[in-house]
Amino acid sequence: MMLDSETTKTYTRPISKAWWLRDRGHFNRRYFMFLLRELTSVFVALYVVIFTYEIFLLTKGPDAHAAFQESLRSGPFIVFFVIALLFALYHSWTWLGLTTKMQAAGRGLVKIGTKTLPPIFIALGSYGAWIVATCVIAYLFLTL
Amino acid sequence: MSDLRTIKITVLRYRPEEEDEPTEQTYEVEFRDDWVVLDALNHIKDHIDGTLSFRWSCRMGVCGSCGMMVNGEPKLTCAAMLRDYYPNEMHVEPLVNFPIVRDLVTDMTDFMDKLKAVKPWIIREEEKPVSEGEYLQTPDQLKDYKQFSQCINCMLCYAACPVYGLEHDFVGPAAIALGHRYNLDSRDEGNQQRQHVIASKEGIWECTYVGECSVVCPKHVDPAEAIQQTKVATTTNRLKSLVMPWGNKK
Amino acid sequence: MNYKEHKSEPFWWGMFSQGGVIAALLIPIHIFLCGLAVPLGLIDPELLSYERITALLQNPLVKLYLCVLLIFPLYHAAHRIRFTLAEIGLHSLAKVLPVLCYGGALAGTAVVLYILWVLL
Numbered sequence: 001m002m003l004d005s006e007t008t009k010t011y012t013r014p015i016s017k018a019w020w021l022r023d024r025g026h027f028n029r030r031y032f033m034f035l036l037r038e039l040t041s042v043f044v045a046l047y048v049v050i051f052t053y054e055i056f057l058l059t060k061g062p063d064a065h066a067a068f069q070e071s072l073r074s075g076p077f078i079v080f081f082v083i084a085l086l087f088a089l090y091h092s093w094t095w096l097g098l099t100t101k102m103q104a105a106g107r108g109l110v111k112i113g114t115k116t117l118p119p120i121f122i123a124l125g126s127y128g129a130w131i132v133a134t135c136v137i138a139y140l141f142l143t144l
Numbered sequence: 145m146s147d148l149r150t151i152k153i154t155v156l157r158y159r160p161e162e163e164d165e166p167t168e169q170t171y172e173v174e175f176r177d178d179w180v181v182l183d184a185l186n187h188i189k190d191h192i193d194g195t196l197s198f199r200w201s202c203r204m205g206v207c208g209s210c211g212m213m214v215n216g217e218p219k220l221t222c223a224a225m226l227r228d229y230y231p232n233e234m235h236v237e238p239l240v241n242f243p244i245v246r247d248l249v250t251d252m253t254d255f256m257d258k259l260k261a262v263k264p265w266i267i268r269e270e271e272k273p274v275s276e277g278e279y280l281q282t283p284d285q286l287k288d289y290k291q292f293s294q295c296i297n298c299m300l301c302y303a304a305c306p307v308y309g310l311e312h313d314f315v316g317p318a319a320i321a322l323g324h325r326y327n328l329d330s331r332d333e334g335n336q337q338r339q340h341v342i343a344s345k346e347g348i349w350e351c352t353y354v355g356e357c358s359v360v361c362p363k364h365v366d367p368a369e370a371i372q373q374t375k376v377a378t379t380t381n382r383l384k385s386l387v388m389p390w391g392n393k394k
Numbered sequence: 395m396n397y398k399e400h401k402s403e404p405f406w407w408g409m410f411s412q413g414g415v416i417a418a419l420l421i422p423i424h425i426f427l428c429g430l431a432v433p434l435g436l437i438d439p440e441l442l443s444y445e446r447i448t449a450l451l452q453n454p455l456v457k458l459y460l461c462v463l464l465i466f467p468l469y470h471a472a473h474r475i476r477f478t479l480a481e482i483g484l485h486s487l488a489k490v491l492p493v494l495c496y497g498g499a500l501a502g503t504a505v506v507l508y509i510l511w512v513l514l
Contacts, residue, residue, distance in 0.1 A: 009160040010243035010251055015309035017483050023306075024240065026216025031306065034354045035482070041474035044417045044467050047425060052464055052506055054428075058451070059513045062444040069442060072433040081429030088425055092418040098353070102376070105369030107288040107328050109376055114284040133419040141427050141441065144450060261397065310485050313395065341397040349403040352477045375407055382404040 040091035043084045096126040147177050151230050153184055155196065156237040158244045166244060169193075170233075173226075181221035181236060182210050185248075198248035205362060208298030212248055213237040218300035218360045239303040241312075255299055258315050261341045262323035267334025285330040292325035292370050294363040301357035301367050307350055314350040315341060317357035317367030324370040343378045351375075406473055406496060413470025420463055448514075457510050464506045472499035 016023045020035040057064045071077065103109050104119040111117065150172055158166040171192055173184045182200055189196050200210040203222050210221045215235050226234075242250035272279075301317035308314045323338045341347060351371045358368040431437045440446065450456050476495040480488045 008245065008251070010245055011158055011160070011164075011166055012243045013166075013240060015241070015306065019306050019309065020482070024216065024237075025235075028216070028356070030356055030359060031354065034356075035478070038352070038474050038478040038481075041471040041478070044421060045471035045475070047421060047429075048464050048467055048471070048502070051424070051428070052502075052509065055451075055460070056509050056513070058444065058448055059509070065444045065447075069433075069439070072429070078430070078433060081425055081433075085422060085425045085430065088417070088422040091414075092422055095414050095418040098372070102369050102372050105366040105373070106291045106324075107373070109373060114282070116287070130419050134423040137420065137423050138427065142437070257395070261395065306481065310481060311488075315397075340399040343399045343404075344397040345400045345403065346395070346397065347400075349400055349407065352481065375404075376411075379404040379408045379411075383408065 036087075036090065037094050040087040040094075043087040044091065047084055047088070092130055096123075096130060099126050148174050149227075149230060150174050151184070151226055152233040153181075153188075154233060154235050155185075155188075155248065156235075156244075157196075157247050158238075159195075159246065175226045175230075177227055179226045181212075181214055181219070181224045181226060181234070184226055185221065185236070196248075197246045206296060208296035211239050211298040211300045211303070213240055213303065218303040220298060220300070220362050223362060239299060241303050241305070241309045242299070252299060254312065255297070255302060255316070255319070258319040259297065259322065261315070262319050262326075262338050263334060264319075264322040264326055266326060266329060266332050267337055268331075269333045279331040281330055288330070289325045289328035292321050292328065292365055292367075295322055295325075295365050295367075296363055298362065300360045300362065301365075304356040304360040306354055306356075307352060311346075311350060313346045315344070315347045317351075317371065318365075320348060320351075320374065321365055321367035321370035324374055327374075339378075342374060348374050348378065406469070406492070409466065409469035409499075410473035411470075413466035413468065413473075416462060417467040417470055421467065424463070451510075451514055457514075460510060461506060465503050468499040468502045468506075469496070472496050 013024065020031040021027070023031070054065075054068060057068050099109075100119050100123040103117065103122040108116040108119065110122065152170055152172055154168050154170045156166050157169045171188050173187055173192075175184055175187075179187075182203065185196065185198050186200075189198075198210070198212070198221075200222065201207040202209070205220055205223050208220070211218060212221050213219075213236070214221065214224050215229065218239060221236070236248065238244050238248045238250045242252065242254070245251050266279075295318050297318060299318065302308050305314070305317055308316050320342055323342045326332045327335050327338060327342075343349070348371050351368075353368060353372060355368045358364075358366045361367065427437075428442065432439055432442050472495040476491045479491055484491065
């Protein structure tokens with residue numbers, strides 16, 4: 001039905017400001033998980049800032065570096081890094097999972113010849129790359 | 145009959161000539177095991193309160209007219225079984241994010257405008273005469289877009305989309321998915337005529353991939369993935385045209 | 395509505411998704427090693443000693459790796475923070491947020507490059 005908006009008195013219900021928590025009386029878990037997913041980026045940014053600061057301290061000499069390493073052993077920092085790690089893992093999990101979902105719809109992203117590559121290969125490739133990257137970095141960090 | 149049960153259904157009412165804001169009205173409906181929410185609404189209209197307004201047509205999940213909020217979630221009321229909600233009370237409201245015209249009826253003008261804007265039909269640079277026969281397509285080429293062609297324009301995805309709720313200029317899930325559907329069709333040559341709408345500020349870039357559009361879609365169209373695929377394609381094409389400006393502009 | 399293809403959004407989105415991939419693949423293990431394993435004493439604290447790290451940073455490949463690790467995720471975060479702030483109540487600032495967020499990422503890029511290639 002097409003309406004003349006000038007002459008018809010309609011009513012529009014505004015979306016709640018906290019729609020991800022409760023919208024028009026209902027809680028939607030998926031909206032909440034979406035917001036957590038987006039929130040992972042704040043921890044990504046904080047991690048980058050802290051790590052950059054750590055590298056910056058190297059220019060200030062061994063004492064500044066050692067003092068900061070010592071403060072990283074304190075309770076608040078440990079708690080922060082535990083939370084940051086959980087969020088970082090949630091980012092990895094959702095990001096790599098969404099890549100697979102993109103491949104699974106319609107044409108997907110990757111085609112081999114005339115066929116869409118089965119999404120399971122994207123899943124294996126992305127989660128596999130995650131595992132390999134993690135192992136390589138850990139190995140290099142411990143042995144270089 | 146032994147299988148009759150009674151369920152309480154609270155319906156949002158809005159009668160613009162009488163009231164400035166919507167109100168609620170509760171009905172008690174005796175229902176049979178195989179009744180859907182739409183059956184209950186028709187029962188109310190036929191036997192309890194003839195003034196209740198709502199849209200419906202096919203009753204079999206094809207026409208896309210009977211979408212409403214059922215207990216806060218966008219649903220086709222012809223496919224939502226009452227027994228799944230019993231014995232709890234039910235709330236039936238018009239699709240959110242659209243202006244309410246009366247009771248459960250919303251104004252879909254905005255969606256219709258956006259649908260037209262993406263030109264959801266096959267565009268040819270030059271039509272070949274009928275005598276030259278059909279435009280042929282292989283099964284693999286059909287598979288590329290088939291999922292995105294299942295849309296019935298029920299607008300549940302717009303009701304599910306918080307981005308559309310916050311920014312009504314957003315072209316939105318169904319319209320972009322349908323544009324994508326024609327862009328993927330091997331017979332179509334209209335990509336350039338859709339791109340300025342689909343890849344506009346109000347198009348794909350407004351989407352933050354909440355993904356709820358795909359969850360509520362009764363036809364498994366997966367508009368969220370259609371939008372992300374378009375973002376990937378648009379970004380790669382842009383990169384290609386920067387790296388190789390002499391390349392094919394098409 | 396007069397629609398117009400947006401020219402810069404693909405660039406920011408491209409940076410966002412590159413950063414998303416890098417953050418997904420690399421950041422959890424870095425947080426674990428430097429933020430938890432060494433401070434908690436699960437592995438030898440000497441691994442993060444001043445001498446070892448400064449020696450590692452002599453290697454340009456290590457510097458290059460750190461650039462990738464630190465710069466791309468900044469754009470990823472900037473993009474998400476831009477949209478999330480608008481979605482949780484700052485929708486009226488939708489025009490300013492890109493300037494602030496991407497501006498922050500650009501500033502961060504300059505800082506990282508300056509520290510790694512000028513100071514060190």
